[in-house]
Each structure stands twice: as structure tokens, then as C-alpha cells.
Amino acid sequence: MRNRNDPRQYDELVTEWWKPDGVFAMLHWLAKSRGALVPPATGDSVLVDLGCGGGLTAPHVTGYRHIGVDLRQPNLSVAAHHGVVGIRGDAQRVPLADECADVVLAGEILEHVEDWRACVAEACRLLRPGGTLIVDTIADTALARLVAVRLAERVPGGPPPGIHDPALFVPPKGLVAECARHGVALRTWGVRPAIIPALRWLRTRRDGVPMVSTRSHSILYAGRGVKHAPSTSAR
Template identity: 55%
Template sequence: MPPELPPRRARNDLRQYDDLADRWWDPDGPFSSLHWLARARARLIPVATTPDARLLDVGCGGGLLAPHVTGYHHVGVDLSDAGLAVAADHGVDAVRADAADLPFDDASFDVVVAGEILEHVSDLDGTVAEALRVLRPGGTFVCDTINATAFARLSLVTIGERVRGGPPPACHDPALFVPPARLQELCAAGGVDLHVHGLRPAAAQFVAFLLRRRSSVEMVRTRSLAAVYQGVGVKRGPA
């Protein structure tokens, strides 16, 4: 019997993350590029300066950031119970919560990370406001998301969903993609001047990946913000 296919879902139906929960840690599975992005994201996380430092991973999924987080108590929130169970198996303190309504005190985290979630939420303003509410003054906000451009739609949806290493089919709703200027405006309102730069797969490595000659690809910086981009900033106020 061939393996059962997951049900067809509407674009950005979050039940996809439950359907695919057993694939989170498959480096050649539907989330392979999230492994590459987690490594790139971790490069922006500052070294923990106190023994009780806390990092919040908003939309933690299966906890792919976990191997790259050292020195922090790593808390993850998500709406996918199956994803949270996988994240917990990888050492994440996994909490079921909506990113736009976090069950944490103000200023209770030293670092807040939002990796590849902002382009999935219906309440972007509320999600950014909550992430920055729970971040302490002097703490660091790290995020990566997808710009609202025709190039992003072509490369990550029209083509991307059909190639090895691309997002799973129907993963994204391009209507939710996030213009960097809008994200910077929301972050400024929450006390963070967000510095942004583009990210792309290292070209030669990506070709080798497509040819099945390697299993992983490094994400490198690019000046273009046209598709995936990262943001990082420190919250204003006394540390």
C-alpha cells in the first residue's frame, strides 16, 4: 500500500502542520528549507548573559531552532498540538497559545524570535505587538518572513511549491506576505528599530541540493528584500 497522502487543505490552513507533524525533522522533507532558515536565524541570537536567560520562539513548529539555542531556557508557542509535541521532544518548553495573545508577563523574555510565522498570521499587528510586549527593554527581537512582492509569490509559491526544498503545497497565502516597511513600522511602535536584510540560498549549494548531491543549503545574506528577509533589533529602554 502506498503511504496515505495528507488531505488537501486551503492555503495557509494551519491544520497542515498537524498533517505533516511527523516530517518536521526530516531534512529532505517538506520543511527542509526551515532547517536552513533556523541555522541562519540562530546567527542573530545574542549570547545569553545570565544563567536564567529566557528565549521565546513564537510559532515554534516542531522546534527546529532547538539545536541552535544554547544558554537560554527555550520556550515555544504554537497552535499546532502535534507540532508542540515534537518540539517538546527536542527540549522546547512547549506552550499552546495564539501568537496574538501570549500568556506571558510583560518584559519576561530576553530574546523573542518569530521565524517564518508572521506571513501566516491573520493578526499581524497583534502578533508583533505581543512579541514586543513580552520582550524586556534591552532584549533582542529576531524574525524572518516573506515580502509581499510578485517575485516572492513566483519564487516561493508558483515555482517554490513544486521544487525540492520549497514550501509544502498550499503552505502560504501570498495575501498575508509582509512588506518590510510595514513590519518596521509595527516594530517601531513596540520600541524596536528593526534592521532588515534579505536572505537567499547559496546558489551553488542549492543547485547541488536540487541535483540530490547535498542534503542541506546555507542561507546567505543578500541586499534584495524581494523574497525572504530577516530582521533584528533591540528594544528601547533601560536594560
């Protein structure tokens, strides 16, 4: 029996990425929500997508050179079919230069790495001053462990069994503080599927489900922030 959060699971699930009614259904909904937070591209804009998986965010961003970083080559092969330039690498040690990106996405990745702080540091390192960081992840709370693991793994469209290790979930206040430490002022909010469309999807398995904002950060939450330019001393 494999441990929770074993990345080899993604190799076995690689054909599921683009099935809107498959095991990654909610990731489609989150990808659309995430894409709506990306600012318009200008000129030669670069977007780095950490833990890009099968490239689900690609249809929701335009005008960017979309670079996807992922540990699993099968994921990158799928993402390449959707216009993502794949780089095999660890989100905690990204093989890209400092300040190379106008936007960094860290969607549903922080709760899958052994050291989420290292991943945040890398995301901020990659951003140019004025660049935008967009994240979504699972909160380190008892409610999230109940809902996102024990319950969601039993619901169609929820995460595959064993895909999450609740020991890796991320405290919202800790994430905001860590981003600030690396020069990014992150604003966060809770997110959840819209209830009526979600119930309809469970019945029909058709159409997407919009993600809506909530005041509670207790389960899923998202964030967006901008990297400050370095301060300069007055002459």
C-alpha cells in the same frame, strides 16, 4: 479542498519536521541562520519562539530556557523532544507575561497569522528592555508571490503546496515601522539560499544549505532589533 494557510496541514506533516531532506528542508536552513543572530545567553536567559513548529531552532541556541508557542499540539510534542518548553497558544495573543523574554524569535510566522501587526505587538510586549527581536518572513511583493508560491511549491525542499497564503505576506517597510511603534529598532536585509550549495542539495538531498544576505527584500527577508528602555524624565 482546504484554504491556503490552513493550520491543520501541520498535523498531517508533523513527521516531516526533522527530515533534513523533507518538505521542511528550507526551514532547517533558515533556523540555523536565525540561530546565528541570537546573542549569547547570560544567567537565567529566556528565549520565546513564536510559531516554533517542531523546534528546529533549538539546536542552534544554547544557554536559554527555550519556550515555544504554537497553535498545534503535535508540533509542540515534537519540539519537546528537542528541549523546547511548549505552550499552546496563538502568536497574536500569547499567554505569557509582559517583558518575560530576553530574546523573541518570530521566524516564518508573520506570514501565517491573520494580523501580523498583532503578532509584532505581542513579540515586542514580551521583550524586556534591551531584549532582542529576530524575525524572518516573506515580503508582500509580486515577485514573492511568484517565487515563494507558484514556483517554490513545485521544487523539492520548497514549501508544501497550500502552506502559504500570499494575501498574508508582510511588507518590509511596514514591519520596520510597526516594530518602531512598539519600541524596537529593527534592521532588515534580504536572505536567500546560497546558489551552488542549493543546486548540490537538489541533486544529492544531503547536507544543509547556508542562507546568505542580499540587498533585495523582494522575496525572503530577515531582521534583528533591540527593544529600547523606556525614557525617563530628568529630575
